[in-house]
Amino acid sequence: MKYSNILLALYFLIPALTVSAAPAGEVIDRLDLSRPGLELVAQHHREGNDSLASLDLLDYFRHRTDVKSVGVDPADPKLSDEERRWADEGLEHKFFAHSGYQPSYFYGDDIDWQYWPVKDNELRWQLHRTKWWVPMGKTYRVTGDEKYAIEWMLQYRDWIKKNPLTSFDGIKDSGMEEVDNVYFAWRPLEVCDRLEHQIEQFDLFLPSPNFTADFLIDFLDNYHRHADFANSHYSAEGNHLLFEAQRVIYAACFFPEFKDATIWRKTGVDILNREIGKQILPDGVQYELDPGYHLDCVNIFGKALRMMNANGYHGEFSDEYMTAMEKMMEFTYNMCYPDFTMPLFSDSRQKTKRDMMGTYNSWLKFFPENNPLLYFTSEGEKGALPGYNSKAFPAGGFYILRNGWTPQSTMMILKAGPEGEWHNQFDNGTFELWANGRNFFPDSGSFIYGGDEEVLKQREWFRRTAAHNTLTLDGRTLATRVSQLLKWETGDYCDLTVVETPGYEGLTHRRAVFFVEHSFFVIADEAYGEAKGNVALNYHLLPSEPIEDKEHKSVSTSFADGNNITLQVFGAEDMTSEEGWTSPLYRVKYPRPAYAFHAQKSAEKPVRLITVIYPADAAKHDIKAEYTDNDSANGASLEVSIDGKKYPLSYTL
Ligand code: MG
Numbered sequence: 137m138k139y140s141n142i143l144l145a146l147y148f149l150i151p152a153l154t155v156s157a158a159p160a161g162e163v164i165d166r167l168d169l170s171r172p173g174l175e176l177v178a179q180h181h182r183e184g185n186d187s188l189a190s191l192d193l194l195d196y197f198r199h200r201t202d203v204k205s206v207g208v209d210p211a212d213p214k215l216s217d218e219e220r221r222w223a224d225e226g227l228e229h230k231f232f233a234h235s236g237y238q239p240s241y242f243y244g245d246d247i248d249w250q251y252w253p254v255k256d257n258e259l260r261w262q263l264h265r266t267k268w269w270v271p272m273g274k275t276y277r278v279t280g281d282e283k284y285a286i287e288w289m290l291q292y293r294d295w296i297k298k299n300p301l302t303s304f305d306g307i308k309d310s311g312m313e314e315v316d317n318v319y320f321a322w323r324p325l326e327v328c329d330r331l332e333h334q335i336e337q338f339d340l341f342l343p344s345p346n347f348t349a350d351f352l353i354d355f356l357d358n359y360h361r362h363a364d365f366a367n368s369h370y371s372a373e374g375n376h377l378l379f380e381a382q383r384v385i386y387a388a389c390f391f392p393e394f395k396d397a398t399i400w401r402k403t404g405v406d407i408l409n410r411e412i413g414k415q416i417l418p419d420g421v422q423y424e425l426d427p428g429y430h431l432d433c434v435n436i437f438g439k440a441l442r443m444m445n446a447n448g449y450h451g452e453f454s455d456e457y458m459t460a461m462e463k464m465m466e467f468t469y470n471m472c473y474p475d476f477t478m479p480l481f482s483d484s485r486q487k488t489k490r491d492m493m494g495t496y497n498s499w500l501k502f503f504p505e506n507n508p509l510l511y512f513t514s515e516g517e518k519g520a521l522p523g524y525n526s527k528a529f530p531a532g533g534f535y536i537l538r539n540g541w542t543p544q545s546t547m548m549i550l551k552a553g554p555e556g557e558w559h560n561q562f563d564n565g566t567f568e569l570w571a572n573g574r575n576f577f578p579d580s581g582s583f584i585y586g587g588d589e590e591v592l593k594q595r596e597w598f599r600r601t602a603a604h605n606t607l608t609l610d611g612r613t614l615a616t617r618v619s620q621l622l623k624w625e626t627g628d629y630c631d632l633t634v635v636e637t638p639g640y641e642g643l644t645h646r647r648a649v650f651f652v653e654h655s656f657f658v659i660a661d662e663a664y665g666e667a668k669g670n671v672a673l674n675y676h677l678l679p680s681e682p683i684e685d686k687e688h689k690s691v692s693t694s695f696a697d698g699n700n701i702t703l704q705v706f707g708a709e710d711m712t713s714e715e716g717w718t719s720p721l722y723r724v725k726y727p728r729p730a731y732a733f734h735a736q737k738s739a740e741k742p743v744r745l746i747t748v749i750y751p752a753d754a755a756k757h758d759i760k761a762e763y764t765d766n767d768s769a770n771g772a773s774l775e776v777s778i779d780g781k782k783y784p785l786s787y788t789l
Pocket of ligand 1: 563580
């Protein structure tokens with residue numbers, strides 16, 4: 137007999153494991169017993185019979201109808217095959233802690249909540265999100281098998297017993313190998329994750345005959361400790377703070393019976409009202425400049441609003457809140473490619489069409505008249521596309537050059553913004569280019585987050601400037617990552633953006649991107665200042681087997697479907713092959729061709745390079761490009777010719 141089955145058998149014979157929780161009376165005292173429906177609880181509590189009061193309370197929760205969850209619907213839990221596997225592996229203590237570490241590790245028959253097989257902080261933090269518990273609840277609802285409920289309760293109490301909330305002075309982000317378990321188990325982000333998902337677990341397991349009044353008291357005691365802790369340990373800023381506030385709002389809305397719920401709700405709402413003005417830049421970009429976190433933040437604001445609306449709390453979010461949400465959405469559908477994928481800038485990871493549709497559909501409930509949203513959610517059946525193609529988001533530093541919104545369109549996203557925050561990489565001037573269903577220059581991504589030295593080393597490779605499609609000096613990473621927009625123009629002949637990054641001491645990179653006749657790209661790069669050294673343009677293609685022509689500083693993809701690009705650099709002295717990777721998901725990376733085009737810079741003269749990216753097969757086109765002016769601080773003039781056809785290009789500042 138398997139160990140888990142022996143445990144299960146024993147479980148039917150012995151009373152539920154008791155943990156050192158607060159007495160029932162103390163937990164009941166935290167409730168507002170004047171609420172309708174709690175009369176019997178109040179009466180029995182007053183009479184000193186807390187055993188009866190606990191039973192009444194369980195009965196109350198099993199029958200209450202005035203509180204709504206907006207998470208998993210227990211009546212229709214939609215269990216996926218993957219979730220079923222996580223649930224079943226969870227029974228055997230193989231816990232799904234992180235998608236980047238599969239197959240899941242075994243945490244011991246007697247669960248070791250401090251087990252840390254790879255010193256990646258995320259692996260240990262996220263164990264405490266107990267991501268297999270909701271799947272266990274869904275599986276319980278789908279199968280009706282009590283073993284899932286019994287095991288959940290066993291693990292729930294085991295977690296409480298082995299992860300006590302001891303002294304917690306603050307979040308320690310570095311040197312995590314040295315810190316106490318409490319900084320993993322009780323990091324506010326993890327606490328709040330549990331706040332949200334334990335609502336779903338509560339709903340899913342509540343009908344179980346094994347969900348006893350004693351367990352209810354332990355659950356409420358633990359849940360209240362979580363919400364109370366979260367509401368007094370908010371992160372200082374960024375997406376963590378938003379996640380925390382949204383989840384405290386969830387706690388307040390789902391357990392309004394707690395006397396503290398009103399203050400939790402007010403604090404959470406105040407934070408979101410304040411932070412949406414602070415974290416969302418005037419063009420709708422979340423200030424961490426990370427498309428993935430931008431999307432998370434849109435969802436946070438939306439979820440908080442949904443939970444409040446579902447439970448009848450209207451009018452607590454400001455008008456500015458709604459305006460900012462709509463702007464965030466506009467940026468989102470602009471930066472998404474027509475196949476609903478998203479760029480991999482900063483710490484972003486691949487999203488699927490299903491992910492994006494879920495988000496778009498949830499937004500549509502708040503903005504039912506929004507034409508682009510109607511269009512995207514109905515895949516063109518309703519609504520209308522935005523009335524423009526190219527669009528600049530100058531506060532966030534995202535410049536989108538496109539010739540349409542269909543799968544056949546071409547679209548470049550140039551990234552050159554302000555400092556950003558921790559998730560933002562040293563990538564100013566980089567871009568992704570998508571054409572006709574293919575992302576030719578996916579960003580390198582991030583591969584991994586923080587951890588010990590070995591983990592951090594892996595992260596650093598992806599954050600480096602040279603891992604991006606931009607200019608470097610001596611291969612170094614930018615010392616400062618603040619760019620300025622110098623010019624943005626759209627027109628019939630071409631769209632143009634000019635950005636500048638004074639990234640190194642003594643060297644400024646000016647990059648002008650022309651989207652010529654809305655069909656091909658010309659990039660005019662100038663590196664000026666008194667610095668000298670090796671200037672390189674770095675380009676990273678998608679995983680493929682391109683045709684290289686180092687003599688002509690050119691490379692072309694060679695896909696059999698004919699959807700290809702040729703990239704050619706003018707003004708470089710040398711072209712070298714470089715190490716290249718792209719990481720669409722955590723700890724997943726693919727090798728890909730990467731190149732550097734070098735020019736030696738003297739203190740006296742700027743380096744001026746031109747890159748042409750043309751959508752075609754290399755052999756068929758004769759491409760030439762040169763500057764036609766003498767260097768000037770006020771602009772640039774150049775001429776590009778494709779198969780003899782000349783394209784004069786210029787800008788003045
Ligand atoms: Mg990157």
